[in-house]
Amino acid sequence: MAEFVMKDLVKKAGLTSQFQIASAATSREEIGNPVYPPARRKLAEHGIACGGHAARQLVNSDYEKYDLLIGMDKANLRDMYRICGGDFADKIHLLMDFTDYPGDVADPWYTEDFETTWLDVLAGCQGLLDSLYPQLHK
Secondary structure (H helix, E strand, O other), X not given: OHHHHHHHHHHHOOOHHHOOOOOOEOOOOOOOOOOXXXXXXXXXXXXXXXXXXXXXXXXXXXXXXXXXXXXXXXXXXXXHHHHHOOOOOOOEEEHHHHOOOOOOOOOHXXXXXXXXXXXXXXXXXXXXXXHHOXXXXX
């Protein structure tokens, strides 16, 4: 969900050429799968398309390839540190750390509360974009 929300915000800000945005799982459970149907529906409610996506797993070389690696919760962070061999360049962060209420993104896997997850992801992505381009909201 966060990949497509961030892409949408960046596009609306006219900054698409400044970003390379991708998502990667820290586990193998969903590899090759499209966006989870309830998440896809929540994105569609907000006019955000996510077709053509196939989940892939984070790999060690992603640490060098990307400027930032953003996790949704502390379990993701733990796995990201393990996969990447640490965080020597301060690239790994929690999405909600870019908001006024740091912590984990609400996980809808068990609660099926995709609205709360949507609100967390939107706030986190907007906060991340604002931290990179503070002039956008002056």
